[in-house]
Amino acid sequence: DSGVTQTPKHLITATGQRVTLRCSPRSGDLSVYWYQQSLDQGLQFLIQYYNGEERAKGNILERFSAQQFPDLHSELNLSSLELGDSALYFCASSVGQGTDPAYGYTFGSGTRLTVV
Amino acid sequence: GEDVEQSLFLSVREGDSSVINCTYTDSSSTYLYWYKQEPGAGLQLLTYIFSNMDMKQDQRLTVLLNKKDKHLSLRIADTQTGDSAIYFCAESIWGNKLTFGTGTQLKVEL
Numbered sequence: 001d002s003g004v005t006q007t008p009k010h011l012i013t014a015t016g017q018r019v020t021l022r023c024s025p026r027s028g029d030l031s032v033y034w035y036q037q038s039l040d041q042g043l044q045f046l047i048q049y050y051n052g053e054e055r056a057k058g059n060i061l062e063r064f065s066a067q068q069f070p071d072l073h074s075e076l077n078l079s080s081l082e083l084g085d086s087a088l089y090f091c092a093s094s095v096g097q098g099t100d101p102a103y104g105y106t107f108g109s110g111t112r113l114t115v116v
Numbered sequence: 117g118e119d120v121e122q123s124l125f126l127s128v129r130e131g132d133s134s135v136i137n138c139t140y141t142d143s144s145s146t147y148l149y150w151y152k153q154e155p156g157a158g159l160q161l162l163t164y165i166f167s168n169m170d171m172k173q174d175q176r177l178t179v180l181l182n183k184k185d186k187h188l189s190l191r192i193a194d195t196q197t198g199d200s201a202i203y204f205c206a207e208s209i210w211g212n213k214l215t216f217g218t219g220t221q222l223k224v225e226l
Contacts, residue, residue, distance in 0.1 A: 002158060033213065043159075043204065043216035056212040090158060099147060099208035101164050107151075109158040 003027065004093050004108035012114045018079040021111045025072055025093030029104070031055070032074040033094075034066055037110070038087035049074055050097050081115045088112050120207060120217035127223045134192040136220045138205035141186060145207040148181060149214065150190045153202045162190070162203075192222075200224045 003026035013019055025032050034046040045058035049068035060066075063081075068074045078085060088110045094103040119141045128134045140148070149164040165172045165179045165188075172179045178191040188205055202221050206214040 002160075004158075035214075042218050045213035045215070048212050058213055092159075098212060099149075099214055101147065101149075101161075105161070105214070107159040109156075 002106045002108060004029075004091060004106050006089075006091050006108035006111050008111060009109070010112050010114075012116060013081060015081055015083060015115055017081050017115075018077065019081065019113065021076040021078070021089050021091075021113070023074045023076070023091030023093075023108060025074070025091075026104070026106055029093035029095050029106075030072065031094045031097055031103075032068055032072070033092040033105075034060075034074070034076050035090040035092065035107075036087050037090060038084075040084070043090075046076070048097075055097060078113070083115050086113055086115045120205060120215055122203075122205060122217040122220045124218065125221050125223070127225060128195050129225050130195060130197060132195055134190075134195045134199070134222055134224075136190045136192075136203050136205075136222065138188040138190075138217050139186055140188065140205075140207050140215075140217075142207065142209055142215075143183070143186065144209050147208045148179075148188050149206040149208070150177075150179065151204045151206060151216075153204065153219070155201075159204065195222075195224050197224045197226065 005024040046060040048056040066076045092107045094105040096103040150162045151159045176193045202219045205217040
């Protein structure tokens with residue numbers, strides 16, 4: 001157990017729908033990062049939050065949004081879902097804002113989203 | 117630009133050494149990482165190397181970095197069936213995100 005908790009583990013939904021993925025970081029970690037792993041695009045960085053504020057943005061679609069709450073858990077909202085959004089969505093957390101190994105950048109086990 | 121390439125598959129016999137290679141294009145990388153992904157599991161950090169190092173050894177794992185050629189490799193000594201997984205190299209450039217390679221599927225045969 002990495003200490004980073006993602007729920008749900010699996011999600012099946014129809015095109016056009018909206019879903020919310022949840023991530024609870026390791027205790028003490030202030031940063032949360034979201035990644036998407038798909039067959040087409042591989043593993044891609046989506047967005048980062050630090051202590052409630054957005055700090056970095058990657059290849060995140062406009063249909064996707066995220067936020068980090070005061071208790072530091074984060075949610076990734078995916079709307080108007082398309083077949084191509086089917087992927088494994090990972091969350092990672094770290095103490096600081098960077099990927100320095102000293103910050104303990106740790107991944108959760110992911111949420112597998114299937115859009116039918 | 118950011119582009120990290122790996123070969124897709126590697127098959128080895130149990131007990132042999134495995135060498136997984138990675139090439140990257142951005143010379144600004146600060147850290148380079150190796151992650152392991154087993155079926156149905158998340159990404160597990162195996163090891164990492166700072167960009168000013170040439171080599172790092174950690175038990176059965178040896179990482180070699182050639183900055184001139186932008187080439188990174190991971191050697192697994194005495195490969196076991198439990199090492200079967202997908203291995204990703206990743207680079208960290210401006211500190212907030214990891215850029216991952218395409219992944220190499222390692223199959224260990226008896």
